[in-house]
Amino acid sequence: LNLPDRIGVVLLCGVLGHLDAEERARLWRRLTRRLAPGGLVIVELMQFEEPTTLPETRLATATAGHHRYEWSFGGEPDEAEDGVMRLHST
Numbered sequence: 797l798n799l800p801d802r803i804g805v806v807l808l809c810g811v812l813g814h815l816d817a818e819e820r821a822r823l824w825r826r827l828t829r830r831l832a833p834g835g836l837v838i839v840e841l842m843q844f845e846e847p848t849t850l851p852e853t854r855l856a857t858a859t860a861g862h863h864r865y866e867w868s869f870g871g872e873p874d875e876a877e878d879g880v881m882r883l884h885s886t
Contacts (some may be wrong), residue, residue, distance in 0.1 A: 810885075848873065850869070871884065
């Protein structure tokens with residue numbers, strides 16, 4: 797990930813849950829070095845108390861020429877691993 801030398805705002809949306817502890821620590825170190833004084837870090841967290849079913853939901857649709865693109869998101873508890881929720885985005 798190439799970052800500019802100075803960053804005024806960082807938006808982390810749907811990212812941190814995909815990183816392990818070491819990767820998160822490395823990300824925070826990199827951002828801390830570049831964040832401008834008074835800069836903002838905004839973090840979106842999906843705060844589920846326990847794994848739950850999220851019905852597949854279309855979040856966006858766009859057309860480019862003759863092509864139509866759709867973005868959907870959903871999730872469900874992992875049947876094989878207790879306490880784990882599997883999210884999918886297509």
